[in-house]
Structures are given as structure tokens and as C-alpha cells.
Amino acid sequence: MLHTVELKSSHKKTVFSCEEPSLENYLKKQAGQDIKRKVAACFVLEGENEIIKGYYTLSSDNIDRTIIPVELQKKMPYKTLPVTLLGRLARDVNYKGQGLGELLLADALKRAYAATVTIGACAVVTDPLSEHARKFYGGFGFISLESGRMFVPMQTIEASL
Numbered sequence: 001m002l003h004t005v006e007l008k009s010s011h012k013k014t015v016f017s018c019e020e021p022s023l024e025n026y027l028k029k030q031a032g033q034d035i036k037r038k039v040a041a042c043f044v045l046e047g048e049n050e051i052i053k054g055y056y057t058l059s060s061d062n063i064d065r066t067i068i069p070v071e072l073q074k075k076m077p078y079k080t081l082p083v084t085l086l087g088r089l090a091r092d093v094n095y096k097g098q099g100l101g102e103l104l105l106a107d108a109l110k111r112a113y114a115a116t117v118t119i120g121a122c123a124v125v126t127d128p129l130s131e132h133a134r135k136f137y138g139g140f141g142f143i144s145l146e147s148g149r150m151f152v153p154m155q156t157i158e159a160s161l
């Protein structure tokens, strides 16, 4: 079973490498600040000697009810809906082809769902950076919205746990 932990300063961020330079740079240069300022929570899958095999971030966000599919809008009584943003997710290139992306995503969704006991969020949203990423998220029940964002209702996550 996958065990992710909070990113800490001793993790070897500088050697992390993936296909999306922005996700590499974020971990190296920005994640620590975002954690300190409570802008994002960052979880990593550790390898030996505190190397990072993969990571993801979660933050609070909100979306306008009108952007979600009509059948779901009917069930939501508020104009603005609280959601959890899966801001970033990547695995190191040295670990590609091992299904780590799937494991990281499942862990992120589980964490997002568990947090709803404390802070409400009716869905997880993400902004895929590439067609590759869009296909990846689509394979796990994320729906594409017109804005380009992708969205999975918390009830769908609950049913998959």
C-alpha cells in the first residue's frame, strides 16, 4: 500500500525530474513557500534516502455551480461550490511505467475525501497541463468541463473507496 508523507525540507527536491518542467520547478522552488503560507499541502512518496518518487498538492478552491453538468447542478443548492483543488501531481521519470501516477492519484482522492469530515468540498478539480494528463485523469472518472478544468464529484470518490 502507498504511504505518502508531508513534504519536508530534508527531502531531496533538487533531483526530482519529470516530463513537465513547471511541475519539476514547482517542487524545487515554490512548494516549501506554499506550505509555509498554507496555500497548498504537499504530499510525497518517499524513496530511499529521502528521494521523492512522486508528489501532489491539495488546496481549497471553489467553482461556480453553472460550470458543472446540469444534472449535478440540480443537486447543489449554492451558487458557489466548495471544492478541493488537486493543483499538481507528478512522478519522477525514473519510476515511469510502474503505475505510480495511479497510486498517487488514488492517495490524493482518498485524502481529499477524508478531509471533507472537517471542511466541506463537493468535488475534486484539476487543471491538466497536457493531453496526456487529460487522458490520465479521464481514466479515473474525471469529467472535462468547458473551461478545460476537470472535475470528479466527491460522491463518485466515496463510491470508489
Ligand SMILES: CC(C)(COP(=O)(O)OP(=O)(O)OC[C@H]1O[C@@H](n2cnc3c(N)ncnc32)[C@H](O)[C@@H]1OP(=O)(O)O)[C@@H](O)C(=O)NCCC(=O)NCCS
Residues within 6 Å of the ligand: 018, 019, 020, 023, 088, 089, 090, 091, 092, 095, 096, 097, 098, 099, 100, 101, 102, 127, 128, 129, 130, 132, 133, 136
Ligand atoms: C501523468 C502521470 C502522473 C501518469 O502516471 P502513470 O500512469 O504512472 O504513467 P507512467 O509514469 O507510466 O507514464 C506513461 C507514459 O507517458 C509518458 N508521459 C508522462 N507524462 C507525459 C507528459 N506530460 N507528456 C508526454 N508524455 C508523458 C511517460 O514518459 C510514459 O511513456 P512510456 O509509455 O513511453 O514509458 C505521469 O505520467 C507523470 O507524472 N507525468 C509528468 C507530470 C504530469 O504530466 N502530470 C500531470 C499533471 S497535469
